[in-house]
Amino acid sequence: MKNIADIAKLAGVAKSTVSRYLNGGSVSEVTKRKIEDIITETGYMPNAFAQSLKAKKTNIIGIIVPQLDSYETSQTLIGIDQQLRALNYLMLVSHTNRNLEREIENIYTLAKQKVAGIILLATQITDRHVQAISEIDIPVLLVGQHHDEIHSLVHHDEEAGYAMGKYIIEQGHRRLAFLGVSETDIAVGVKRKEGFKRATRDVNNCEVRYFETKANMREVAANALDIFNDFFPSALICATDEIAIGAVKAAYTKGMHVPANLSVTGFGGYEITAMMHPALTTVQFYFIEAGKKAADHIVQLVNGQDIPMLTYSNFEIIARESVDKRFAPS
Amino acid sequence: MKNIADIAKLAGVAKSTVSRYLNGGSVSEVTKRKIEDIITETGYMPNAFAQSLKAKKTNIIGIIVPQLDSYETSQTLIGIDQQLRALNYLMLVSHTNRNLEREIENIYTLAKQKVAGIILLATQITDRHVQAISEIDIPVLLVGQHHDEIHSLVHHDEEAGYAMGKYIIEQGHRRLAFLGVSETDIAVGVKRKEGFKRATRDVNNCEVRYFETKANMREVAANALDIFNDFFPSALICATDEIAIGAVKAAYTKGMHVPANLSVTGFGGYEITAMMHPALTTVQFYFIEAGKKAADHIVQLVNGQDIPMLTYSNFEIIARESVDKRFAPS
DNA sequence: CTGAAAGCGCTTACAG
DNA sequence: CTGAAAGCGCTTACAG
Numbered sequence: 001m002k003n004i005a006d007i008a009k010l011a012g013v014a015k016s017t018v019s020r021y022l023n024g025g026s027v028s029e030v031t032k033r034k035i036e037d038i039i040t041e042t043g044y045m046p047n048a049f050a051q052s053l054k055a056k057k058t059n060i061i062g063i064i065v066p067q068l069d070s071y072e073t074s075q076t077l078i079g080i081d082q083q084l085r086a087l088n089y090l091m092l093v094s095h096t097n098r099n100l101e102r103e104i105e106n107i108y109t110l111a112k113q114k115v116a117g118i119i120l121l122a123t124q125i126t127d128r129h130v131q132a133i134s135e136i137d138i139p140v141l142l143v144g145q146h147h148d149e150i151h152s153l154v155h156h157d158e159e160a161g162y163a164m165g166k167y168i169i170e171q172g173h174r175r176l177a178f179l180g181v182s183e184t185d186i187a188v189g190v191k192r193k194e195g196f197k198r199a200t201r202d203v204n205n206c207e208v209r210y211f212e213t214k215a216n217m218r219e220v221a222a223n224a225l226d227i228f229n230d231f232f233p234s235a236l237i238c239a240t241d242e243i244a245i246g247a248v249k250a251a252y253t254k255g256m257h258v259p260a261n262l263s264v265t266g267f268g269g270y271e272i273t274a275m276m277h278p279a280l281t282t283v284q285f286y287f288i289e290a291g292k293k294a295a296d297h298i299v300q301l302v303n304g305q306d307i308p309m310l311t312y313s314n315f316e317i318i319a320r321e322s323v324d325k326r327f328a329p330s
Numbered sequence: 331m332k333n334i335a336d337i338a339k340l341a342g343v344a345k346s347t348v349s350r351y352l353n354g355g356s357v358s359e360v361t362k363r364k365i366e367d368i369i370t371e372t373g374y375m376p377n378a379f380a381q382s383l384k385a386k387k388t389n390i391i392g393i394i395v396p397q398l399d400s401y402e403t404s405q406t407l408i409g410i411d412q413q414l415r416a417l418n419y420l421m422l423v424s425h426t427n428r429n430l431e432r433e434i435e436n437i438y439t440l441a442k443q444k445v446a447g448i449i450l451l452a453t454q455i456t457d458r459h460v461q462a463i464s465e466i467d468i469p470v471l472l473v474g475q476h477h478d479e480i481h482s483l484v485h486h487d488e489e490a491g492y493a494m495g496k497y498i499i500e501q502g503h504r505r506l507a508f509l510g511v512s513e514t515d516i517a518v519g520v521k522r523k524e525g526f527k528r529a530t531r532d533v534n535n536c537e538v539r540y541f542e543t544k545a546n547m548r549e550v551a552a553n554a555l556d557i558f559n560d561f562f563p564s565a566l567i568c569a570t571d572e573i574a575i576g577a578v579k580a581a582y583t584k585g586m587h588v589p590a591n592l593s594v595t596g597f598g599g600y601e602i603t604a605m606m607h608p609a610l611t612t613v614q615f616y617f618i619e620a621g622k623k624a625a626d627h628i629v630q631l632v633n634g635q636d637i638p639m640l641t642y643s644n645f646e647i648i649a650r651e652s653v654d655k656r657f658a659p660s
Numbered sequence: 661c662t663g664a665a666a667g668c669g670c671t672t673a674c675a676g
Numbered sequence: 677c678t679g680a681a682a683g684c685g686c687t688t689a690c691a692g
Contacts, residue, residue, distance in 0.1 A: 001467070003685055014663040019687055028661055043465060045442040049383040050685035053668050058379075060422070060443075068411070069404035069601075078398050081425040090443065092390070093423040095411040112375045113390075113420065135373065137331070217605055245605050252607045271399075272602055275547050275575050277582045333669055344679045349671055358677055380669035383684050 002044050010038045062092045062110035062118045071270040079291020087299050104132050111136035117298040124184050139301035143294050145187050153294050153311045157187045160283045160315045161195025172326030176208045177233035181215045192239050220246025241266035241273050259324040278321035285315050332374050341368045392422045392440035392448045401600040409621020417629050434462050441466035447628040454514050469631035473624050483624050483641045487517045490613045490645045491525025502656030506538045507563035511545045522569050550576025571596035571603050589654040608651035615645050
């Protein structure tokens with residue numbers, strides 16, 4: 001492997017001239033061509049460490065993900081990667097397997113690797129997160145959760161919950177079960193539920209009950225429909241598509257028909273929800289767009305530019321087959 | 331941010347002593363403690379570039395993935411990340427969006443970043459891949475596809491195809507449609523089909539027809555069942571779970587019942603296949619295991635150790651509800 | 661437009 | 677066990 005000194009010697013110029021050529025500094029046409037020839041000839045590639053060591057910055061953005069095998073994560077990463085590439089950055093991905101301890105650890109590890117910035121696909125922000133983030137002195141962007149002191153990009157969970165509530169009410173349903181997740185997850189466990197509450201609380205003759213489950217389709221499929229006891233909702237609003245998929249499975253297993261016996265909805269807009277039978281009514285979030293925006297934001301932060309502390313990503317209700325129209329009592 | 335010189339000064343020793351402490355060289359107990367104190371006090375972290383520049387190696391493994399949003403990729407990455415972490419390596423992920431051009435480009439980019447090794451989640455290996463890989467002088471491991479000149483880790487696609495063929499025949503099916511993908515994908519498009527052929531070709535009174543589709547559930551759902559024309563198979567063997575999911579949807583859309591009117595099978599063992607209605611009979615590959623093994627292998631290659639050029643990962647047939655038992659003509 | 665020199669923050673023989 | 681010095685491969689003022 002050749003280094004810049006070799007190239008300089010072969011081209012008959014100084015190292016600094018080669019460096020200038022590489023970085024778009026002013027170099028005469030003749031010199032430029034000479035260097036160019038040598039570089040293509042030798043296949044020379046500058047050593048990224050030496051560059052980074054000297055320039056004190058890297059073109060790597062670290063991404064911390066709690067869960068690699070979810071549609072949401074994949075789509076968000078695709079968006080991030082795409083925009084990062086356009087901005088000439090690379091993506092160092094670190095998987096935490098939903099382990100908060102490991103999340104904190106990774107913040108320090110990435111800092112040590114001198115990444116230019118960090119995007120944290122967050123599920124829960126603890127004080128230790130905040131402390132780690134403040135210690136490392138590297139820009140950090142939260143995606144999916146919001147914290148007052150850290151730049152955040154979130155989906156419009158509360159509004160989405162509200163829209164879903166409105167929709168279900170409009171379809172005439174009045175006995176509703178909301179199947180949510182732990183409130184430690186503010187975005188999914190609290191915001192979506194709150195929005196739903198806001199949409200349904202002033203509706204006449206409407207009974208809503210709230211339940212909690214693990215956000216894992218297998219467990220939901222196995223247990224979800226047993227938690228209602230003697231309550232028989234006409235519609236089941238699930239806080240994620242995964243939960244909804246499990247719930248539909250559970251319904252079939254019990255011999256119930258969706259939506260004839262039970263309407264089911266999700267949140268997310270996972271591709272698979274269009275393939276289900278019946279196709280799932282859900283909230284479409286725009287993960288790829290959010291990922292791109294996240295990449296834009298972290299790079300702006302890296303460059304010292306100013307961005308809003310909190311940004312919302314859009315959503316849309318996708319009405320499909322899993323919700324029945326009922327005649328509501330007036 | 332402090333550097334090694336600051337630490338040395340504060341501890342009253344030479345930089346080389348601090349370096350030795352950091353790298354586990356021989357340092358007296360007293361000195362060790364002094365340095366330790368200063369480091370925890372200052373929160374000092376060595377600059378990874380300077381380390382890498384000098385030591386001429388990094389702890390980063392580059393991963394090139396064609397498609398981030400597939401169960402297979404996610405699971406494989408989880409396995410890779412997990413084992414890489416155990417071996418003290420980090421994972422630089424680069425997404426190519428199934429663009430071969432970008433795949434080649436990424437090989438060079440990662441080489442420039444001086445990653446210690448590269449894992450390529452491959453779909454197709456062209457001459458240009460081979461050339462790029464030979465040029466960069468960094469160990470490369472192929473996962474999912476096999477090439478004679480490059481270390482490869484593959485699923486046992488041919489055997490899996492064979493096992494699926496045997497299984498379908500055992501269930502009494504004799505009018506079979508195999509819905510495969512382009513032969514440019516050797517593992518999925520050629521090997522699985524060949525295995526299936528081997529299992530079915532000597533069976534009496536058995537008619538098998540081969541079709542090709544895009545490996546995308548939406549397209550399959552829209553078109554898959556129209557390509558048979560006047561051929562009415564009792565079983566449809568799909569080369570991937572995605573295709574099978576699309577095919578089941580297509581069947582429902584046409585008012586057919588699975589498996590009563592048409593049995594359907596997949597390959598992969600995606601989590602969602604257990605949640606479908608009916609649950610899908612498929613081949614389970616062990617992606618996480620494969621990922622871990624891939625991580626082991628690339629690190630062994632990085633360390634100059636010898637590993638076999640070709641390694642197979644296991645599989646298993648998962649018999650579920652999407653295949654009917656028929657009485658075969660004898 | 662070009663070159664010589666210093667320095668980024670480490671590690672590694674080498675000498676003691 | 678410890679330290680002084682050289683060097684990894686770049687970039688960046690600075691001077692010309």
